[in-house]
Amino acid sequence: MRMMSLFIRIIRQFLHDKRTLALLILAPILVLTLLYLVFNGEDYTPKIGTAGLPAPVEQRLAEGKAGITSFSSLQDAVEALKAGSIDAYVFIEEGKPIVKLEGSDPSKSKAVLLFIGNTLGHTSEPTSSGASESPLVEPGNLPQPIVQYLHGGPDMTTFDNLGSVFIGVFTFFYVFLIAGVSFLKERTSGTLERLLATPLRRHEIVIGYMLGFGLFTGIQSLVIAAFSIHVLGLMLVGSIWYVLLITVLISATALSFGILLSSFAGSEFQLMQFIPLVIVPQVFFSGLFNLESMSPWISWLSHIMPLAYGADALKSVMIKGEGWSSIAFDVYVLAGLCIVFMSANIIALRKHRAL
Amino acid sequence: MSQSESISLCLQAHKICRSIGAREIISDVSLNINKQEIFGFLGPSGSGKTTLIKILAGIDKATSGEITLLGTALPHLSMMKKIGYMAQSDALYHDLTAKENLDFFGSLFGLKGQHFMRRQREVLELVGLESHAKKMVQAYSGGMKRRLSLAIALIHEPEVLILDEPTVGIDPSLRLMIWNELYRLCRSGVTILLTTHVMDEAEKCHRLGMILDGRLIATGTPEELKQTARGTTMEEAFLYYGGIRK
Numbered sequence: 001m002r003m004m005s006l007f008i009r010i011i012r013q014f015l016h017d018k019r020t021l022a023l024l025i026l027a028p029i030l031v032l033t034l035l036y037l038v039f040n041g042e043d044y045t046p047k048i049g050t051a052g053l054p055a056p057v058e059q060r061l062a063e064g065k066a067g068i069t070s071f072s073s074l075q076d077a078v079e080a081l082k083a084g085s086i087d088a089y090v091f092i093e094e095g096k097p098i099v100k101l102e103g104s105d106p107s108k109s110k111a112v113l114l115f116i117g118n119t120l121g122h123t124s125e126p127t128s129s130g131a132s133e134s135p136l137v138e139p140g141n142l143p144q145p146i147v148q149y150l151h152g153g154p155d156m157t158t159f160d161n162l163g164s165v166f167i168g169v170f171t172f173f174y175v176f177l178i179a180g181v182s183f184l185k186e187r188t189s190g191t192l193e194r195l196l197a198t199p200l201r202r203h204e205i206v207i208g209y210m211l212g213f214g215l216f217t218g219i220q221s222l223v224i225a226a227f228s229i230h231v232l233g234l235m236l237v238g239s240i241w242y243v244l245l246i247t248v249l250i251s252a253t254a255l256s257f258g259i260l261l262s263s264f265a266g267s268e269f270q271l272m273q274f275i276p277l278v279i280v281p282q283v284f285f286s287g288l289f290n291l292e293s294m295s296p297w298i299s300w301l302s303h304i305m306p307l308a309y310g311a312d313a314l315k316s317v318m319i320k321g322e323g324w325s326s327i328a329f330d331v332y333v334l335a336g337l338c339i340v341f342m343s344a345n346i347i348a349l350r351k352h353r354a355l
Numbered sequence: 356m357s358q359s360e361s362i363s364l365c366l367q368a369h370k371i372c373r374s375i376g377a378r379e380i381i382s383d384v385s386l387n388i389n390k391q392e393i394f395g396f397l398g399p400s401g402s403g404k405t406t407l408i409k410i411l412a413g414i415d416k417a418t419s420g421e422i423t424l425l426g427t428a429l430p431h432l433s434m435m436k437k438i439g440y441m442a443q444s445d446a447l448y449h450d451l452t453a454k455e456n457l458d459f460f461g462s463l464f465g466l467k468g469q470h471f472m473r474r475q476r477e478v479l480e481l482v483g484l485e486s487h488a489k490k491m492v493q494a495y496s497g498g499m500k501r502r503l504s505l506a507i508a509l510i511h512e513p514e515v516l517i518l519d520e521p522t523v524g525i526d527p528s529l530r531l532m533i534w535n536e537l538y539r540l541c542r543s544g545v546t547i548l549l550t551t552h553v554m555d556e557a558e559k560c561h562r563l564g565m566i567l568d569g570r571l572i573a574t575g576t577p578e579e580l581k582q583t584a585r586g587t588t589m590e591e592a593f594l595y596y597g598g599i600r601k
Contacts, residue, residue, distance in 0.1 A: 189444070189446065189447075189448075189449075190442050190443075190444040190445070190446035191446045191447070191448060193414065193442055193446060194440070194442055194446030194460075195463070196414055197412060197413075197414050197435065197438065197440035197442070198435055198460065198463040198464060199432055199433070199435040199436050199463065199464065199465075200463050201432065352414075
């Protein structure tokens with residue numbers, strides 16, 4: 001029966017291509033595990049600093065579910081907020097409590113405000129069936145706290161927070177795919193071998209590819225950034241030039257990385273199989289999700305994800321409006337990775353020609 | 356070896372072996388190829404012809420053994436300019452026109468200006484594609500792609516032409532045309548190495564090397580090979596040297 005012979009042929013093909021088979025099963029497991037780890041993170045515990053609060057209020061805050069740090073001066077609290085070691089600080093000015101939020105991550109801001117509201121807020125009104133600690137009433141006499149932001153503001157949406165990361169993610173993803181597939185085509189169509197029968201040197205091939213694709217990915221970066229800022233109204237506090245520098249570096253990294261991985265793939269199909277292995281985890285760890293609520297060893301993974309550096313730098317520029325000094329490290333890491341991947345490509349081409 | 360002998364030699368291969376892992380693909384091949392001759396490698400598919408010819412072209416590297424091409428040990432990047440290579444598969448960019456392909460490959464050999472334009476016209480005319488130069492390669496037929504590959508191999512006027520199955524999938528009249536061109540190039544001083552698995556085509560070469568399981572089982576002119584084997588056809592000769600018919 002022809003149908004059965006087809007059936008057997010397909011089984012045989014799969015058995016010959018063990019990697020496809022493994023990926024068919026392992027990739028979904030991997031992605032599901034990551035999703036579990038990301039969404040199963042515990043509720044975020046806000047880190048709040050206090051400066052010069054009356055003792056009963058201080059005590060009241062300390063009893064709640066938050067990390068409270070008591071600063072001796074307001075200046076120390078301001079520094080801690082800028083450094084990102086706390087999410088907000090509370091102080092009293094002219095008799096009114098003021099909550100100063102770091103503000104770049106709306107989900108953290110919400111957690112802080114919820115906590116402050118629950119502990120200091122309307123405690124004069126008994127809460128429904130009221131089994132909770134409402135008897136400790138004194139601090140409740142404080143007026144409604146005033147909320148201030150270091151970055152962003154109450155109007156800042158989750159999109160503003162995530163959009164900057166998405167710019168990095170999309171740039172990386174598409175450049176990776178296109179570069180990978182076209183270099184693969186070069187190999188499978190025999191043109192790479194043909195190139196190696198010319199005086200062309202290996203590093204010239206790699207750099208030539210970087211340049212040719214660099215032009216188009218540069219245009220891509222420009223279009224993506226311009227579209228999200230001007231059309232989608234994505235928040236941009238810092239310089240657009242820094243945004244472009246970072247996106248160009250992200251695409252250069254993706255480009256060299258895509259070419260490198262293409263030499264480990266035998267077909268376009270196998271290249272696609274790298275997506276759940278190398279792209280999806282990077283997306284998870286690039287700042288779309290709050291890493292602080294995960295176990296430390298998982299959040300540590302972000303240090304080995306190129307995209308995490310790009311996304312961090314984009315966030316710094318676009319939301320916090322920071323300058324060169326705060327993105328320099330990310331920029332150097334991306335540039336360094338790019339050089340590492342390119343060198344690896346030049347070495348990988350040895351497989352095709354010794355010279 | 357005398358001085359005159361080394362001058363007339365184009366390529367010397369000494370005890371070439373090539374293995375991938377534990378498997379030996381080419382075993383102990385030694386041969387000399389003279390200048391201005393058409394040397395054919397004849398053997399069934401899978402016998403190692405392509406691997407051998409790639410090693411001789413300096414693309415692949417022998418695991419052991421030495422190759423000297425025009426007095427220079429291979430592989431050597433500068434020798435790439437002296438070799439015109441045509442791969443078994445049509446290594447063309449399908450999303451470019453024929454002229455753009457020529458532009459690209461020619462520029463890799465440093466061709467430019469008036470001379471380059473003239474060369475492009477010459478090679479396109481030679482393979483009969485001058486009226487299709489501006490067509491995208493993806494619209495080409497199989498034979499046209501083969502001809503364009505040959506044109507690309509010739510673009511930089513190489514001293515040595517290395518062709519892997521040059522006439523596969525080409526109709527008889529075009530095949531004749533290509534062979535006439537190969538003879539003409541040979542007379543003008545070019546040395547030609549080619550592979551084939553077609554017996555009657557092998558007879559068109561000046562000298563032949565028979566390849567079986569990665570070993571060079573016999574070399575000589577087609578006439579010599581047939582005579583020694585006491586056969587009348589190349590097939591008989593091949594079977595004789597392969598030890599299948601004693």
